[in-house]
Amino acid sequence: MGAVPPRVFISHSNLDQDRFVVGFAQSLEDNGVRVWLDCHEILPGDRIVERVFEEIDNSDAVIVVVSANTPQSRWVREEIDAAVRRAIDHDLVVIFVRLDRAEIPASFSHRAWVGIDPAQDYSTQLEKILRSIYGVPERRPLGPAPSWVNTETSTPLLMDLRRAIRSGSGVNDIVRTAVGSALDALPAAERLDNVPDRRIPVVIEEQLLRADTALDELLALTAVAVHDDDQVRTGLWTSVLEQVLDKQPYPALLVSYAIGVAAVAARHDELVYAVLGNDLRTLVPYRVVEPNHAELLPKWRGARPQAALSAHVRSVLRPHFRELMSDREFDRAFDGFELLRNLLELHHTSVAASLGEFAYRLARGDVSVLDMVVSRLKAGSPALAGGAFGGSEAGVEDAVRKLEKTVRARYQRS
Structure with a gap:
């Protein structure tokens, strides 16, 4: 492709x-x-x-x-x-x-x-x-950065993580330390019961931005650990997501995206299935921020309501992947994760509640991301072997038909 x-x-x-x-x-x-x-x-x-x-x-x-x-x-x-x-x-x-x-x-x-x-x-x-x-300047391509660059620009915990990945031991402990620090730094979510309607979008956005800051190091560690580690560590990442989900849904949504995007980029599709398998309906953007609120969020005006939270998550995660891949590779992995998650939703619940910006392009005939994901869901692939789509290509094909029908219905030309 x-x-x-x-x-x-x-x-x-x-x-x-x-x-x-x-x-x-x-x-x-x-x-x-x-x-x-x-x-x-x-x-x-x-x-x-x-x-x-x-x-x-x-x-x-x-x-x-x-x-x-x-x-x-x-x-x-x-x-x-x-x-x-x-x-x-x-x-x-x-x-x-x-x-x-x-x-x-x-x-x-x-x-x-x-x-x-x-x-x-x-x-x-x-x-x-x-x-x-x-994006190809009129000069010779740059060579790789010196090996000491990451050491100079990384946090101590991220430096420890890279050493642990190289040695093959200690990754779990470092990730769990980062989870504990992030949860300690995470402010309590403000209840909206007594907030005037006109203030709700601003209050929601403030909460999300505070969570973005609290999870900054954990998201960076997650991107590197999932992308660079040859071990998939399914148990670790399902445990991490459960811990964060016990605290608040939005931080869990962020972590699920960090895991999922890195997993798609590293071709660990089975990890996406394992992590989302039990929490598909919980980790859906519209359950975190209602579409009518997302449409009004001050910094997100202009984004389609169905994809407003997705667009925000993309912007939060992008900097954490820049050392790992180009922006185009990141966008492709991001869209791939969202598409794979929607196929899983359709297989398990027959409803594609998440979608994302990829769906709008799919409705306009751009099938590149769909082809990429489906080509990796063949008989014997790690995801199907792990139980995704009932372990069969027929389950994938059925989900694809449902996705295409959903996309046509939601984005049909007027």
Whole structure:
């Protein structure tokens, strides 16, 4: 299975469409980039505003074509604002392509731009744009960091953990120490009974952020231990999750994601099944934060309510995986964990209550994560051998059919 093509949204004035944008988009597609152009993608009956901003939200990069026609295009200005807002909150690349020696808006003059004359060959500029989209700078790749870097930047407990993994002993004790410290630091959850309705989202967010801080070291240790240790240690991680779940559901949700994402990345799918097997219905985002509250959380505005808590958990965990994998690898493992968990939910309960951002992309035809997960759930695989899906590929196939039906129903085009 090849890598998922990067998705690019091109913001442009319709007056530049025929003379430059259509051919430029074709050049990007010829180089493996999936391009979204409104003239090709908008269908009769589509809600144009909703489609445009959803696509910006789901793109890896936005290319803004600035020309003499741009000042007259209200749409381009709206799309630029949306792209820059998402660039601040997420990892979105915004690239300005300048035609006609047009002036770059003053508010964006600090951003890099590429000048192109549509009447001239622009292969050199195209390569620069492709390098930006793919994240490949025009210099030789860096070698690995010196061995002492981790020692200098890690906490003492994380340094002890890495030594324990290398020696093969002491991992359990270090993880249990981190669990005890995290639970001691975890503040009690404030009851919402007497909180005015207008204050509930703010109070919930404050609670979650305090929990994020209290679990910081435990999440880092969990990511490294599950990802780097050759031993799966099912008993340890089920015990850890039970301890945290006894305290509060949100911290347990965070820990389950840290275990699950690292396990998917390390191909320990059986650990995902073992850890979630008894707590599928408890460790569901909507049971931790109701969707109507998630939609109102101050820092999460703009996320789809069904995926708001998932998006928050992704942002909390990402820094703890940066020493272990690239951001793209992390996103793929994160989506893989959420998809695998949803398949397990459907097998055990016939309800996919969790879903996540992967489901929206799946509804749009991106099956790469689904293919990755299903390809690892064959007869004799560790997960099926451990009892997942009743130990049979038929159980997996049935869950996949249910997932596809659920996704179509929830994200059908209007």
